[in-house]
Amino acid sequence: MELTSHQFKSVSSAKLKDVKLQKALYQAKDGFVVSRAKVVAELDNFEEIRQAAADVRDHCLAHLDLYLEEWEKQAQAAGTIVHWAESYEELNALVVKIAQDNKVKKIIKSKSMVGEETGLNQYVEGHGIEVKETDLGEYIIQQADEHPSHIIAPATHKSKDDVADLFAEKHQRPRLDDAEKLTHEAREILRPHFLDADMGITGANFMIAETGSTVIVTNEGNGRMTTTMPRVHVAISSIEKCLPTLDDFALIMRLLPRSATGQVISNYVSMTTGPKRTGDKDGPGAFHVIILDVGRTRVLGSELREALRCIRCGACMNHCPVYQNVGGHAYGWVYPGPIGSVLTPAYNGIENAIDLPNAATLCNQCGVVCPVKIPLPDLMRKLRERQYEKNLKSSTEKWSLRFWAYLALRPKLYSVVTRVMARAGKVLGGDSRRIKRMLFAGQDWTRHRDLPAPRGRTFRDIYINKNKTANR
Amino acid sequence: MRVGLFVTCLADLMRPSIGLAAVKLLERAGCEVVFPESQTCCGQPAYNAGDRQSAQQLARKVISEFADVDYVVVPSGSCGGMIKTHYEDLMSGLPEHRVKAQWLAARTYELTDFLANVIDMNSFDTAFQGTITYHDSCAGLRELNIKDQPRKLLAYLPHVDLKEMAGAEQCCGFGGTFSVKYGDISSRIVDVKCDDVEATQVDALVLGDLGCMMNIEGKLRRRGNHKTKVLHIAEVLTGLVGDETE
Numbered sequence: 001m002e003l004t005s006h007q008f009k010s011v012s013s014a015k016l017k018d019v020k021l022q023k024a025l026y027q028a029k030d031g032f033v034v035s036r037a038k039v040v041a042e043l044d045n046f047e048e049i050r051q052a053a054a055d056v057r058d059h060c061l062a063h064l065d066l067y068l069e070e071w072e073k074q075a076q077a078a079g080t081i082v083h084w085a086e087s088y089e090e091l092n093a094l095v096v097k098i099a100q101d102n103k104v105k106k107i108i109k110s111k112s113m114v115g116e117e118t119g120l121n122q123y124v125e126g127h128g129i130e131v132k133e134t135d136l137g138e139y140i141i142q143q144a145d146e147h148p149s150h151i152i153a154p155a156t157h158k159s160k161d162d163v164a165d166l167f168a169e170k171h172q173r174p175r176l177d178d179a180e181k182l183t184h185e186a187r188e189i190l191r192p193h194f195l196d197a198d199m200g201i202t203g204a205n206f207m208i209a210e211t212g213s214t215v216i217v218t219n220e221g222n223g224r225m226t227t228t229m230p231r232v233h234v235a236i237s238s239i240e241k242c243l244p245t246l247d248d249f250a251l252i253m254r255l256l257p258r259s260a261t262g263q264v265i266s267n268y269v270s271m272t273t274g275p276k277r278t279g280d281k282d283g284p285g286a287f288h289v290i291i292l293d294v295g296r297t298r299v300l301g302s303e304l305r306e307a308l309r310c311i312r313c314g315a316c317m318n319h320c321p322v323y324q325n326v327g328g329h330a331y332g333w334v335y336p337g338p339i340g341s342v343l344t345p346a347y348n349g350i351e352n353a354i355d356l357p358n359a360a361t362l363c364n365q366c367g368v369v370c371p372v373k374i375p376l377p378d379l380m381r382k383l384r385e386r387q388y389e390k391n392l393k394s395s396t397e398k399w400s401l402r403f404w405a406y407l408a409l410r411p412k413l414y415s416v417v418t419r420v421m422a423r424a425g426k427v428l429g430g431d432s433r434r435i436k437r438m439l440f441a442g443q444d445w446t447r448h449r450d451l452p453a454p455r456g457r458t459f460r461d462i463y464i465n466k467n468k469t470a471n472r
Numbered sequence: 473m474r475v476g477l478f479v480t481c482l483a484d485l486m487r488p489s490i491g492l493a494a495v496k497l498l499e500r501a502g503c504e505v506v507f508p509e510s511q512t513c514c515g516q517p518a519y520n521a522g523d524r525q526s527a528q529q530l531a532r533k534v535i536s537e538f539a540d541v542d543y544v545v546v547p548s549g550s551c552g553g554m555i556k557t558h559y560e561d562l563m564s565g566l567p568e569h570r571v572k573a574q575w576l577a578a579r580t581y582e583l584t585d586f587l588a589n590v591i592d593m594n595s596f597d598t599a600f601q602g603t604i605t606y607h608d609s610c611a612g613l614r615e616l617n618i619k620d621q622p623r624k625l626l627a628y629l630p631h632v633d634l635k636e637m638a639g640a641e642q643c644c645g646f647g648g649t650f651s652v653k654y655g656d657i658s659s660r661i662v663d664v665k666c667d668d669v670e671a672t673q674v675d676a677l678v679l680g681d682l683g684c685m686m687n688i689e690g691k692l693r694r695r696g697n698h699k700t701k702v703l704h705i706a707e708v709l710t711g712l713v714g715d716e717t718e
Contacts, residue, residue: 013656321643325660359654361647361661362520363610378561384522397521397649405518405526408481409533411510418485425486434693444652448659449690452486452702459479459488463495463507 001119001147003348005332008355012330021157025327028156032318035262036369042264049254054373056248057309061300067209067242068291074212075289078274083290088118094290095120095201095234096127102232102286104129104198110216110223111135112203113151113312114236114292116334117347120201131201132193134222139186143170149328151335152260152314157327190222200226200284204237205312206252207289210245213273214289217256217266224270233284235272238292240300240308252311255371259313295347303382307342309372316366316376322359331356338366338376342383350386357383400441415460422454422461429453475503476541478534478580480551481513482682483704489713490682493706494547494583501591508537516554519562520648528566531559535572543590544580547706548681549612552582557615582612584680584705588621594628598711600703601631602675607665607688608641609681622680622705632708637668646687662691669700676701678708 004011015021040046060067072082085091091114099107107124109131115121121131121142133142137154141147144166148154155163160179167182168175171189176182202223204214214235216223227233243249257263276283299308317323317337328336332353333344341356350357357380366376387393407414428435434450437443445451475498479491498505515530534555538544546552559573587593604626612618626634645651645661652658665688669677677692677700679685689702707713 009654012654016656016660321645321661322654322657325657325664359650359657361610361643361645361650361658363643363647364614365610365641365643368614381520381522384520385524386522388522388524393522394653397653398523401518401521401523401649402526404513405515405523405530408512408515408530411512414512418481422485434690436694441652444655445690448655448694449662449687450693452686452689452693454486455488457488459484459491460509462488463491464509 001116001334003333003344003352005344005348005353005356008330008332008359011332012326012359015326015330020159020162021327022325024157024159025324028153029318029324032262032314036259036315036318039258039262039264043254043258049251050371050373053252053255053311053371054309056243056251057311057372058306060242060244060248061240061305061308064239064242064300067244068239071207071209071212071242074210075274076212078212079277079287080212080274081286081288083288085290085292085294087294088292091118091236091290091292092120092123095236096124096129098232098234098288099124099129099199100127102199104232106130106132106193106197107199107201108132108134108193108197108226108230109138109201110203110218110226111138111154112201112236113148113334114203114238115201116148117294118292120236132190132197134190134194134226135218136183136186136220136222139190140166143167147329148334149336150314150317151312157329194222194225194229197230199232199234200230201234201236202226204235204241204289205256206241206243206249207237207291208243208246208249208271211271211273213271215249215272216270217253217268218270219261219263219267221268224268227270227272228282228284231284232286232288233272233275234288234290236290236292238294239296240310256311256313259315259369259371299346302346304342304346304379306374307339307346307379309374310339310343311372313371315369315371316374319365319369321361321363321365338380339374342376342379345383350383350390351392354387354392357381357387396441415458418458419461422458423456425454426456473503473543474506474541476506476508476538476544478511478514478538478544478546478551478555479507480546480548480682482686483547486682486686487704490547490704490706493704493710493712494545496710496712497583497587497593497706498545500597501587501593506541511537514551514554515562516551516558517648519554519558524562528562531562531573532569535559535569535576538576538579539572542579543586544576545583545586546580547583547704549582549609549616549618550681550683552580553611553615555580582616582618582621582680584621584625585616585618588624593625596625596628596709598629598709600629600708600711603633603635603673604676604678604708605635605637605669605672605674606640607637607644607669607677607679607684609679609684610643612680613641618680622678625705625709626678629709635672635674637672639664639668642668644684644687646683648683651687658687659691662687663695666691666695666697670697674700676703676708678703678705680705
């Protein structure tokens with residue numbers, strides 16, 4: 001997917017003014033936040049489970065080479081054909097090659113964020129192969145020719161009315177205004193594609209080393225049809241999504257649906273271990289898994305490693321005050337919200353997503369809801385440190401903070417300067433005691449709000465003077 | 473008990489009444505208040521901007537200024553959180569300073585935490601009365617677990633009625649330099665906070681952090697709300713507000 005994170009400032013400003021988007025975001029927010037809080041409260045040991053899950057993810061990442069090799073061994077023993085892709089081009093080319101080798105004309109696809117990273121659909125279609133997204137949200141996005149704005153609810157930026165208009169236009173049928181009817185219509189349209197597709201592509205939420213399985217966690221049933229109906233199934237995933245054992249997976253599953261959609265368990269949890277075996281009633285004749293690196297290995301060896309714990313629940317974005325107001329597209333790449341503000345620069349180079357780690361209040365709401373305890377604000381701060389070292393920060397910010405630090409390290413000078421500021425501020429505030437307009441960096445404050453004016457004297461001056469008087 | 477007051481740069485410059493109120497509270501609790509006159513800033517702006525070196529220099533300054541007190545009290549969750557939860561990280565790689573940072577962190581308390589849990593203060597001399605709502609500032613809440621402490625203290629005031637607002641734990645959108653670098657996003661976030669405050673129809677919004685205070689008060693006034701007072705909890709607990717300190 002094309003990276004547009006450098007436009008964060010202008011795009012986010014536009015998104016704040018997009019009335020339809022604002023309405024959709026407002027409605028989505030409460031759904032996610034309230035339902036998560038409810039199911040989390042039902043567990044009396046949620047914090048212990050979080051810690052255990054963070055430990056499992058860390059353990060697996062620390063021994064990732066061993067677990068990936070074990071996974072590959074088990075997968076191959078079950079008949080899975082395993083491929084490794086170091087680049088987006090390599091993954092896309094592998095998919096096309098598998099399709100061409102199997103004379104595939106039509107592909108049905110269930111959700112994959114790795115596929116979004118590589119721009120898979122466009123690439124495959126460029127080779128004359130039809131691709132149909134079958135997850136409802138992804139289907140909507142594909143029809144609208146857009147990108148997902150959220151990792152588990154890709155069309156969350158669209159209202160029911162938007163979808164009604166879109167379907168009426170694309171399906172050439174009378175406009176419907178009921179969500180259930182719209183869903184039914186999509187289902188009707190998609191059904192024949194499930195039946196005549198030659199190949200199914202899914203993502204994989206996890207790869208389980210001890211069994212060599214891939215897992216998808218879904219709600220709509222399209223995933224299970226994609227893994228079982230076409231003659232070829234290709235699962236695409238990335239190296240960090242490995243888990244050592246089924247027990248570990250069970251642990252993670254106590255957190256994932258709860259954190260993602262506020263469900264105790266998702267409607268479907270589908271595990272695929274090899275292709276159709278002799279005697280199996282259904283399943284694909286061939287099962288390929290392509291595992292992507294692109295940036296993961298580099299992050300694994302960096303100070304951002306904890307970001308690789310991510311199990312893609314989306315809780316960090318759902319709870320982020322910035323995401324809640326600007327939506328996912330403003331972030332300009334596959335992963336929005338706080339995790340995106342770390343992964344986007346980590347995978348694409350910090351110079352290509354300067355705004356993202358800075359466009360956060362560091363409120364740590366993301367950190368406290370993350371089911372695997374990724375210290376997201378700390379990671380964003382580390383990225384800011386690297387930006388500072390590489391001279392990627394705006395010179396205004398850099399020099400004003402340096403000036404502040406220079407003063408703060410010289411208490412005598414500091415007390416004089418703040419004394420003057422306190423007096424000047426009081427004058428500027430006037431009778432209303434509010435400064436309504438400031439210059440330079442200050443105008444970015446007063447453009448949006450007043451500044452309560454200083455009171456004329458610093459605490460230091462008042463307190464020291466008071467003590468002197470008292471001791472006299 | 474020698475208690476060092478780290479007044480914070482914002483209270484020093486913008487709202488000295490908070491510092492005076494903190495002194496009054498600590499003295500009432502029987503503490504000997506120590507105010508190291510060379511204190512300036514805790515280093516958080518530099519730390520959050522990625523300027524680790526400046527932050528480290530300022531942290532070392534704070535550590536040495538408060539080396540000989542029993543406790544350090546900070547009328548801010550944000551600056552308190554900086555000292556208590558981030559100084560150690562800042563000194564990683566400097567073992568000698570790291571130990572000092574840990575020792576300082578162990579003695580440092582946010583004001584309401586100190587009054588509620590160390591002193592167990594239960595009576596206050598304040599003329600303030602009215603209905604209030606409380607904004608939980610992010611650093612105080614999520615770094616220092618400041619949630620029950622201010623409410624416990626406020627409950628001792630017979631003429632103060634606390635009415636919780638929706639989204640009390642939601643960020644106000646300040647975020648230090650975020651408030652100017654991403655002014656329009658910050659502005660939208662604080663608008664939501666102002667809506668929540670106004671929906672409670674209280675006389676005053678009370679909180680424990682200067683950054684949030686300037687942001688929310690500034691936005692309320694810009695919206696034309698000149699009625700809802702915005703007060704630091706120390707001001708409420710003592711009745712010392714801005715005007716009386718001049």
